[in-house]
Amino acid sequence: MATTNQLGIDVEKYKYGFFEPENYVFKARKGLSAEVVAEISHMKGEPDWMRAFRLHAYEQFLKKPMPTWGADLSTINFDDIYYYIKPTEKMAESWEDLPDEIKRTYDRLGIPEAERKFLAGVGAQYESEVVYHNLKDEWEKLGVIFLDTDSALREHEDLLREYFGTVIPPEDNKFASLNSAVWSGGSFVYVPAGVKVDIPLQAYFRINAKNVGQFERTLIICEPGSYVHYVEGCTAPVYTTDSLHSAVVEIIVKEGARCRYTTIQNWSTNVYNLVTKRAVAYRDATMEWIDGNLGSKITMKYPSVYLLEPGAKGEILSVAFAGKGQHQDPGGKVVHAAPNTQSVIVSKSISKDGGRAGYRGLVKIYPGATGSRSAVRCDALILDDQSRSDTYPTMEIDEQDVSITHEATVSKISDEQLFYLMSRGVKEDEAMNMIVRGFVEPIVKELPLEYAVELNRLIALEMEGSVG
Amino acid sequence: MALTQPLSLSRAAVEALSERLSEPRWMREFRLRALETAEALPVPTTSEEEWRRTDLSTLDLSALRPDPDVVSGPAAVPALPQGVIFTSLPAAVRDHPDLVREYFMRPCVRPDESKFRALHGAFWTGGTFLYVPEGVEVAVPLASSAWIQSAGVALYPHTLIVAERGSRVTLLDDFGSMAGPWTAFVDAVVELIVKDGATVRYISRQDWLAAVTEVGIVRGRIGRDAALHTLIVAFGGQVVKRNVESLLEGPGSSSEMLGLVFGHDGQHFDVHTLQDHRAPHTFSDLLYKNAVKDHARSVFSGMIRVHPGAQKTNAFQANRNLILSGGAKADSIPNLEIMANDLRCTHGSATSRLNEEHLFYLMSRGLRRVDAVRMVVEGFFAELLDRVPLPDVRTALQQDVDRKMVQ
Amino acid sequence: MAEFVLVASAAELPPGGVTVITAGGRSIAVFNVAGAFYAVDDSCTHEYAPLSQGTRVGEIATCPKHGSRFNVRTGGVLSLPAVVPVNIYPVKVEDGQVYVLPEPQRGRGMPHKA
Numbered sequence: 001m002a003t004t005n006q007l008g009i010d011v012e013k014y015k016y017g018f019f020e021p022e023n024y025v026f027k028a029r030k031g032l033s034a035e036v037v038a039e040i041s042h043m044k045g046e047p048d049w050m051r052a053f054r055l056h057a058y059e060q061f062l063k064k065p066m067p068t069w070g071a072d073l074s075t076i077n078f079d080d081i082y083y084y085i086k087p088t089e090k091m092a093e094s095w096e097d098l099p100d101e102i103k104r105t106y107d108r109l110g111i112p113e114a115e116r117k118f119l120a121g122v123g124a125q126y127e128s129e130v131v132y133h134n135l136k137d138e139w140e141k142l143g144v145i146f147l148d149t150d151s152a153l154r155e156h157e158d159l160l161r162e163y164f165g166t167v168i169p170p171e172d173n174k175f176a177s178l179n180s181a182v183w184s185g186g187s188f189v190y191v192p193a194g195v196k197v198d199i200p201l202q203a204y205f206r207i208n209a210k211n212v213g214q215f216e217r218t219l220i221i222c223e224p225g226s227y228v229h230y231v232e233g234c235t236a237p238v239y240t241t242d243s244l245h246s247a248v249v250e251i252i253v254k255e256g257a258r259c260r261y262t263t264i265q266n267w268s269t270n271v272y273n274l275v276t277k278r279a280v281a282y283r284d285a286t287m288e289w290i291d292g293n294l295g296s297k298i299t300m301k302y303p304s305v306y307l308l309e310p311g312a313k314g315e316i317l318s319v320a321f322a323g324k325g326q327h328q329d330p331g332g333k334v335v336h337a338a339p340n341t342q343s344v345i346v347s348k349s350i351s352k353d354g355g356r357a358g359y360r361g362l363v364k365i366y367p368g369a370t371g372s373r374s375a376v377r378c379d380a381l382i383l384d385d386q387s388r389s390d391t392y393p394t395m396e397i398d399e400q401d402v403s404i405t406h407e408a409t410v411s412k413i414s415d416e417q418l419f420y421l422m423s424r425g426v427k428e429d430e431a432m433n434m435i436v437r438g439f440v441e442p443i444v445k446e447l448p449l450e451y452a453v454e455l456n457r458l459i460a461l462e463m464e465g466s467v468g
Numbered sequence: 469m470a471l472t473q474p475l476s477l478s479r480a481a482v483e484a485l486s487e488r489l490s491e492p493r494w495m496r497e498f499r500l501r502a503l504e505t506a507e508a509l510p511v512p513t514t515s516e517e518e519w520r521r522t523d524l525s526t527l528d529l530s531a532l533r534p535d536p537d538v539v540s541g542p543a544a545v546p547a548l549p550q551g552v553i554f555t556s557l558p559a560a561v562r563d564h565p566d567l568v569r570e571y572f573m574r575p576c577v578r579p580d581e582s583k584f585r586a587l588h589g590a591f592w593t594g595g596t597f598l599y600v601p602e603g604v605e606v607a608v609p610l611a612s613s614a615w616i617q618s619a620g621v622a623l624y625p626h627t628l629i630v631a632e633r634g635s636r637v638t639l640l641d642d643f644g645s646m647a648g649p650w651t652a653f654v655d656a657v658v659e660l661i662v663k664d665g666a667t668v669r670y671i672s673r674q675d676w677l678a679a680v681t682e683v684g685i686v687r688g689r690i691g692r693d694a695a696l697h698t699l700i701v702a703f704g705g706q707v708v709k710r711n712v713e714s715l716l717e718g719p720g721s722s723s724e725m726l727g728l729v730f731g732h733d734g735q736h737f738d739v740h741t742l743q744d745h746r747a748p749h750t751f752s753d754l755l756y757k758n759a760v761k762d763h764a765r766s767v768f769s770g771m772i773r774v775h776p777g778a779q780k781t782n783a784f785q786a787n788r789n790l791i792l793s794g795g796a797k798a799d800s801i802p803n804l805e806i807m808a809n810d811l812r813c814t815h816g817s818a819t820s821r822l823n824e825e826h827l828f829y830l831m832s833r834g835l836r837r838v839d840a841v842r843m844v845v846e847g848f849f850a851e852l853l854d855r856v857p858l859p860d861v862r863t864a865l866q867q868d869v870d871r872k873m874v875q
Numbered sequence: 876m877a878e879f880v881l882v883a884s885a886a887e888l889p890p891g892g893v894t895v896i897t898a899g900g901r902s903i904a905v906f907n908v909a910g911a912f913y914a915v916d917d918s919c920t921h922e923y924a925p926l927s928q929g930t931r932v933g934e935i936a937t938c939p940k941h942g943s944r945f946n947v948r949t950g951g952v953l954s955l956p957a958v959v960p961v962n963i964y965p966v967k968v969e970d971g972q973v974y975v976l977p978e979p980q981r982g983r984g985m986p987h988k989a
Contacts, residue, residue, distance in 0.1 A: 169943065404800075
């Protein structure tokens with residue numbers, strides 16, 4: 001039978017007709033074609049089914065329309081992007097083995113130090129490839145797998161074949177199609193039944209070259225009763241030309257398991273950040289997305305939780321900060337497809353200096369999801385009269401026996417608040433800072449201390465020069 | 469050669485209609501221009517966000533035969549203060565051409581906005597014209613109506629209110645039909661022009677007792693320190709898609725927007741509201757309540773838009789839905805687009821079911837279940853009806869709700 | 876009680892093929908998977924796109940709109956974004972003719988569940 005994985009993509013169809021490149025290419029040429037896609041697969045030495053998956057996805061990418069809602073994506077030039085850049089010949093065993101320039105970057109970000117101090121494992125991706133990956137022995141002994149996704153495909157092909165693309169198929173949307181065609185790097189996490197990884201796993205994503213696309217692919221599988229907290233950070237230097245980051249993250253949380261996924265996104269303000277993130281939660285499982293978006297030119301990202309069995313829970317906490325020239329269009333989606341499922345969405349957005357931030361989301365209750373509850377709360381703070389806030393929540397309720405609430409507020413920093421703080425001797429800029437910190441506090445307090453500090457520091461940086 | 473438009477929507481049909489109404493040339497030309505616009509515009513499809521939840525692809529435009537014997541216009545005309553004009557729109561075209569030319573489908577709702585607005589411009593018949601001169605208060609509520617009495621027709625009723633500076637008026641606009649299993653199409657336009665310092669209260673009650681497909685718009689333009697109160701009620705029809713819009717254009721303007729939908733059987737209601745704050749110190753307060761039973765579906769899609777410079781705005785929006793049966797469905801899409809920062813803006817949405825404990829409590833007091841449910845539904849709508857300062861209207865609407873309970 | 880309705884002759888519906896009939900007010904897609912016939916609602920449970928118009932390999936039919944996968948034998952969901960199995964219908968072949976009984980039965984099966 002031609003079918004080789006869960007998705008029924010015909011491997012035979014993609015077997016012939018593409019040339020095999022003679023030489024290893026360090027940097028695939030600019031632009032995208034079936035040849036470039038085949039080249040990426042060839043260079044990685046992938047099995048046929050993955051090559052077929054990529055080429056099938058590329059066909060979908062050509063067919064899918066650009067989204068006509070959300071942010072303005074008309075300025076993306078798909079032909080002016082490097083889809084694959086391999087920065088090193090092989091992955092480093094230790095930070096010391098990395099080329100100086102890359103090591104300096106991560107030192108500056110403080111990652112080696114963080115790994116020593118408080119992380120269970122670290123992965124670091126530079127352009128298209130993961131350059132460093134490590135999981136502490138104690139977790140490896142318990143059967144936890146934490147690898148870059150390319151290595152996982154080599155070492156755990158069966159797991160990938162079973163799960164890859166089952167949560168976000170390559171036809172889902174244009175940017176998921178694109179990622180499925182040219183994905184490289186990302187993390188693969190597998191937590192065996194009953195294992196609770198009680199300190200975070202962390203991945204750092206860095207775009208360093210100009211005009212590069214980063215398309216990491218992350219897959220997390222939490223077996224019954226397990227727990228993991230995965231944290232990702234993203235940065236890039238500022239260039240005058242734009243970059244594209246288009247990740248796909250698939251998460252499967254089985255019975256009674258819990259997964260928390262935290263993102264602190266601080267891409268430079270010339271990165272298009274168009275990410276598809278989706279989790280499924282089975283019986284009594286819990287999925288939590290904590291999503292902080294400070295950087296990027298445009299972010300469109302709606303982490304989703306599909307509650308497929310009774311007792312499943314989903315939580316989405318979203319913070320967005322849009323400064324000059326930025327459009328943050330984040331949000332979240334929860335689909336209640338089983339009885340007695342619960343969800344909470346809290347969004348806090350701040351816009352300033354002409355920036356545009358907000359929330360776009362969906363709560364969907366399928367027929368039969370009786371006794372389900374959902375609460376959505378969106379608050380927006382607009383710091384000046386040049387800036388803009390948008391709230392687009394959608395609630396589709398097909399069941400009678402449910403309780404759904406949504407509330408949203410938009411406000412500014414009131415003169416009374418400022419006056420009060422300043423009368424206590426606080427300077428105006430510090431007072432503004434304090435008020436903003438208080439505004440995002442309900443979400444920041446959910447973060448581990450180190451990340452809470454980082455998020456607050458990033459917000460303070462964004463707030464610099466707020467007072468004329 | 470293929471006909472681009474069915475015969476019933478042809479130039480000849482427009483000319484015949486205008487001829488039969490003995491209209492002046494300017495109105496005939498207006499209709500023909502609107503028809504050209506209609507021909508150029510496509511019927512909206514579900515790929516457009518606004519029409520995502522209402523599918524009119526099965527609507528047969530060729531079956532749309534403008535109703536020749538339309539019954540619509542002022543219900544009864546009481547003694548009115550000097551200068552007030554309250555008449556049918558065709559009569560106004562004849563007797564007050566300057567006013568109609570100035571205000572009819574020009575400054576408020578325009579034919580080029582969409583296929584259905586354009587068709588309305590080409591084929592409107594009947595309707596009500598209400599003009600209140602500067603400073604005049606009309607103390608008694610006025611009433612008008614539109615009534616469908618033949619099957620298979622298309623009805624294009626039009627209500628136009630112009631309230632000059634500092635005037636006050638209330639209009640109750642009633643839309644109904646004979647009962648029956650037959651179909652009809654309604655494309656309604658309501659234009660409410662509320663000038664500086666004026667106050668208009670507009671109450672629309674729709675109760676089609678047939679399989680009517682309705683598209684329509686109620687739009688108000690509100691001047692400085694003026695106030696517009698709308699209450700838009702929908703009980704009837706098969707598929708109802710409406711827009712209700714308050715454009716707060718003058719500083720200090722305000723709008724109260726109330727809505728009531730009660731759907732049963734397989735009815736489909738899709739209501740889009742807009743609170744458009746274009747000036748500083750403006751205030752809007754919206755409360756839309758939808759109850760659905762059997763397999764009915766309601767959609768509330770509300771937008772608060774605050775334009776740059778509309779500082780000191782207060783905008784509130786609340787949507788409450790009550791789902792009374794397992795197969796019923798209520799969507800809520802409360803949106804905000806805010807481009808000013810000195811404001812207070814909140815929206816809330818809640819969808820709930822019949823609370824079994826509450827019902828059980830009432831039944832333990834000796835009420836039958838059906839009566840207990842009725843009490844809950846009455847309670848649900850009471851918050852809304854309590855805000856209508858017209859006791860007769862309140863009572864009538866309560867009776868409508870009771871009737872829907874047993875339908 | 877509904878009765879079996881004729882779909883096509885088996886010869887008209889070769890392996891790998893699909894045809895759509897309307898019966899009992901529903902559009903039903905009938906697939907030939909390597910000589911075995913299966914029938915499901917011709918409507919994705921996510922946003923109602925016709926499953927007959929997507930790609931299919933073996934027992935797996937892919938929705939043309941967002942890529943949800945269904946097993947046409949069991950009706951089960953194999954990949955999101957659909958979360959509800961598709962209805963299946965009994966099929967029989969008699970004298971070289973394929974018949975379907977237009978009485979929907981709930982499909983079974985969710986992704987990541989054997």
